Amino acid sequence: MKEHSINTKKTVGKNSLNQYLRQFEGRPYFYGNASHAFYDIMMWLQKNRPKKKPNIVMPVYIPAKLYRFILAAGYEPKFYDVPEDLNINLEEISGLIDDQTQAVFAVHFFGVPVDLQPLKSITESAGVYLIEDCAHSLNASYKGRQLGSTGDCTLFSTRKMLQLHCGGVLVLKTELWDFKPSRSERVRSPFTMVHFAGSRVKYTVNNWMKAYSPFKQSEIPYDGYIDFSEEHIVRVKKMDFFFRWYINSQDLNKMANERREKFLYLLNGIHDLDQFHPMGMERYAKREETGQYSLHSGFVPFSMPILTPEGARDQVQQALCDAGVLCFVGWPEAPFGLKGFNGAEMLKDRLLELPVHQFMDDHHLKIIVDCLNSLRVQVKENKSETLVSA
Numbered sequence: 001m002k003e004h005s006i007n008t009k010k011t012v013g014k015n016s017l018n019q020y021l022r023q024f025e026g027r028p029y030f031y032g033n034a035s036h037a038f039y040d041i042m043m044w045l046q047k048n049r050p051k052k053k054p055n056i057v058m059p060v061y062i063p064a065k066l067y068r069f070i071l072a073a074g075y076e077p078k079f080y081d082v083p084e085d086l087n088i089n090l091e092e093i094s095g096l097i098d099d100q101t102q103a104v105f106a107v108h109f110f111g112v113p114v115d116l117q118p119l120k121s122i123t124e125s126a127g128v129y130l131i132e133d134c135a136h137s138l139n140a141s142y143k144g145r146q147l148g149s150t151g152d153c154t155l156f157s158t159r160k161m162l163q164l165h166c167g168g169v170l171v172l173k174t175e176l177w178d179f180k181p182s183r184s185e186r187v188r189s190p191f192t193m194v195h196f197a198g199s200r201v202k203y204t205v206n207n208w209m210k211a212y213s214p215f216k217q218s219e220i221p222y223d224g225y226i227d228f229s230e231e232h233i234v235r236v237k238k239m240d241f242f243f244r245w246y247i248n249s250q251d252l253n254k255m256a257n258e259r260r261e262k263f264l265y266l267l268n269g270i271h272d273l274d275q276f277h278p279m280g281m282e283r284y285a286k287r288e289e290t291g292q293y294s295l296h297s298g299f300v301p302f303s304m305p306i307l308t309p310e311g312a313r314d315q316v317q318q319a320l321c322d323a324g325v326l327c328f329v330g331w332p333e334a335p336f337g338l339k340g341f342n343g344a345e346m347l348k349d350r351l352l353e354l355p356v357h358q359f360m361d362d363h364h365l366k367i368i369v370d371c372l373n374s375l376r377v378q379v380k381e382n383k384s385e386t387l388v389s390a
């Protein structure tokens with residue numbers, strides 16, 4: 001991996017989750033998952049500031065799970081589009097805010113940071129809550145500011161960033177009213193310990209067997225779904241004791257450094273960044289005079305979202321899967337059949353997430369680079385017809 005690993009600008013010293021959360025103004029609450037915290041915040045807002053028909057201004061590119069939680073909380077989602085660079089359009093968002101809006105929700109998709117300060121000024125003057133979704137970022141900053149420190153509250157999905165079965169944290173900055181989490185049950189530790197042991201065994205065997213997976217880890221999973229005929233019920237839970245202990249035992253600086261190093265290896269290893277275009281790159285990377293890329297300090301990726309050529313995404317995903325690396329494709333269920341969201345339509349068809357988590361070893365990363373470098377997309381009348389090996 002060394003050949004491309006330059007300029008990773010490592011963060012030195014250990015940083016536990018407790019230490020990290022202390023940097024935020026506000027109190028942390030530990031949940032079964034980040035979406036449980038999201039539901040709790042929506043319920044709390046509605047309880048303290050009831051609106052007849054509460055709505056939340058949301059990106060339309062989200063997992064079906066979040067959509068279901070919005071409906072379960074009795075809210076109407078008012079969707080805004082998500083463009084190719086994963087940034088936000090302030091005009092579009094302010095146009096959606098009305099007197100029934102409780103909150104605006106903004107996401108740092110896949111760890112690609114968004115400057116939320118201008119949005120904060122808008123939500124503040126409209127008197128609505130800003131929920132900052134850091135499900136895909138932990139221990140990250142942008143323009144010198146911690147991600148998660150701008151919203152009135154922030155959601156972290158520790159399960160996603162630390163590759164665990166469950167676990168999320170809410171940091172509540174503005175305690176307008178006395179917040180009491182509604183969670184009563186706790187996720188059971190024996191359950192999480194069994195899942196934890198199982199997943200670690202699978203990853204270890206997969207790395208040991210050079211990306212061959214006897215447990216079928218690299219199979220492409222099913223898509224999300226949303227069934228409007230169902231009643232949406234949520235059981236909000238507290239984080240289990242085992243993961244509460246485990247996540248605090250992890251060094252977040254090490255996690256950040258490892259992710260950055262793997263990300264940079266991919267960025268400098270993939271030759272054709274026009275065909276496999278990393279999204280929002282101008283906000284996290286810079287091309288040096290040497291021609292190599294370096295990453296902005298503070299950038300901590302969840303994965304590397306790339307925009308594949310039109311019509312080619314599923315073939316690229318399958319080629320990587322056949323080579324032994326499972327890549328997710330964001331949320332192909334979005335924009336949920338809704339019309340007029342050209343950005344989300346494009347992401348639905350073309351986004352591919354290259355993984356950079358801690359269980360990706362050098363061999364997996366080399367597979368990704370070699371596979372993408374050996375694929376060429378044949379473009380015919382602006383439509384990719386086939387992928388061929390170069």
Ligand SMILES: Cc1ncc(COP(=O)(O)O)c(C=O)c1O
Nearest residue numbers: 033034035063107133135157168
């Ligand atoms: C952007 C985003 N926000 C929030 C969540 C919710 O996180 P969790 O799975 O911890 O409930 C997810 C999960 O997929 C997500 O992708």
